[in-house]
Amino acid sequence: MNCLEERxxxxxxxxxxxxxxxxxxxxxxxxxxxxxxxxxxxxxRFAEKPINKIxxxxxxxxxxxxxxxxxxxxxxxxxxxxxxxxxxxxxxxxEVESFTHKCSNRVIVAKKFLGPxxxxxxxxxxxxxxxxxxxxxxxxQSAGATVEGIxxxxxxxxxxxxxxxxxxxxxxESLAIVESxxxxxxxxxxxxx
Ligand code: 5GP
Numbered sequence: 067m068n069c070l071e072e073r074x075x076x077x078x079x080x081x082x083x084x085x086x087x088x089x090x091x092x093x094x095x096x097x098x099x100x101x102x103x104x105x106x107x108x109x110x111r112f113a114e115k116p117i118n119k120i121x122x123x124x125x126x127x128x129x130x131x132x133x134x135x136x137x138x139x140x141x142x143x144x145x146x147x148x149x150x151x152x153x154x155x156x157x158x159x160x161e162v163e164s165f166t167h168k169c170s171n172r173v174i175v176a177k178k179f180l181g182p183x184x185x186x187x188x189x190x191x192x193x194x195x196x197x198x199x200x201x202x203x204x205x206x207q208s209a210g211a212t213v214e215g216i217x218x219x220x221x222x223x224x225x226x227x228x229x230x231x232x233x234x235x236x237x238x239e240s241l242a243i244v245e246s247x248x249x250x251x252x253x254x255x256x257x258x259x
Contacts (some may be wrong), residue, residue: 067256068107068241068242069100069103070100070103070104070219070220070241070242071242071256073091073097073100074086074088074220074242074244074254075254077090077091078254079252080247080248080249080252080253080254081249082249084194084222084224084225084247086192086220086222086244086247086254088220092126092130092191092219092220093126093129093191096129096130098129098133101129101130101133101134102133102136104130104133104134104219104241105133105134105135105136105137106137107241108134108137108187108189108217108239108241109134109137109138111215111217111239112187112214112215112217112237112239115185115187115214115215115237116185116214117138117140117185117186117187117214117215118140118183118184118185118186119140119141119142119143119180119184119185119186119187119211120134120135120138120140120141120142120143120186120187120188120189121142121143121144121145121175121180121186121187121188121189121202121205121206122142122143122144122145122188122189122190122202123144123145123147123162123173123190123198123201123202124144124145124146124147126191126192127144127189127190127191128142128144130189130190130191130219131144131189134187134189134217138187140187143175143179143180145160145173145174145175145201145202145205146173146174146175147162147171147172147173148171148172148173148174155176155177155178156176156177156178157174157175157176157177158174158175158176158177158180158205158208158209159172159173159174159205160172160173160200160201160202160204160205160208161173161201162197162198162200162201163195163197164197164198173201173202173205175205175209177209180205180206180209180211181209181210181211182209182210182211183211184206184209184211184212185211185212185214186206186211186212186213186214187214187215187216187217188202188203188206188213188215188216188217189216189217189218190202190216190217190218190219191218191219191220192218192219192220192221192222193218193220193221193222193225193227193228193231193238193240194222194225194227195225195226195227196225196226196227196228196230196231197227199216199227199231200231203231203234203236213236214237215236215237215238215239216231216236216237216238216239217239217240217241218238218239218240218241219240219241219242220240220241220242220243220244221238221240221242221243221244222243222244223243223244223245223257224244224245224246228240228243242256243256243257243259244256244257245257
């Protein structure tokens, strides 16, 4: 069991509706030393890739992405969730369905921060149905940039996103893959990696 899996077992809370709450160390209060170890692991897994930029989505991806970026020595761009498009600059736009908030968000990135020369590592906290990732991939591709890889902290392997993204041919690395979880007993089973 790796350090993220151990932490999920210790401090994660399984909620009804297939929601894993990890807000004591991942996406509300944040354990930066844990993030640092996750950054080192992503750096090892994507060592061969010419990554020059990290892309994430607000809000909970930002903290992880910033610590991961210190291992790659590259800037972080985060997609903003916005109801209205700022018409002043040119924008890359995608629609993203939110798993946790059950709504649709328009996410935007300014064109000046993502272009054909960029080799992008996408980072996010969770992968469930893959809607957030699809939106981010769409933004990278519409910029003419390259998705070099995708790094996820926690993948819920019993939802469709992971299989769908791997079937598209992307190198998707999830540090913990939850195979099953039980809100009644609190038991969490991880996929062997
Ligand atoms: P997807 O777009 O893959 O369906 O969901 C990804 C997003 O939904 C993540 O960025 C994360 O914010 C949120 N999310 C999905 N499942 C969970 C969960 O079980 N727990 C928490 N805390 N967030 C989740």
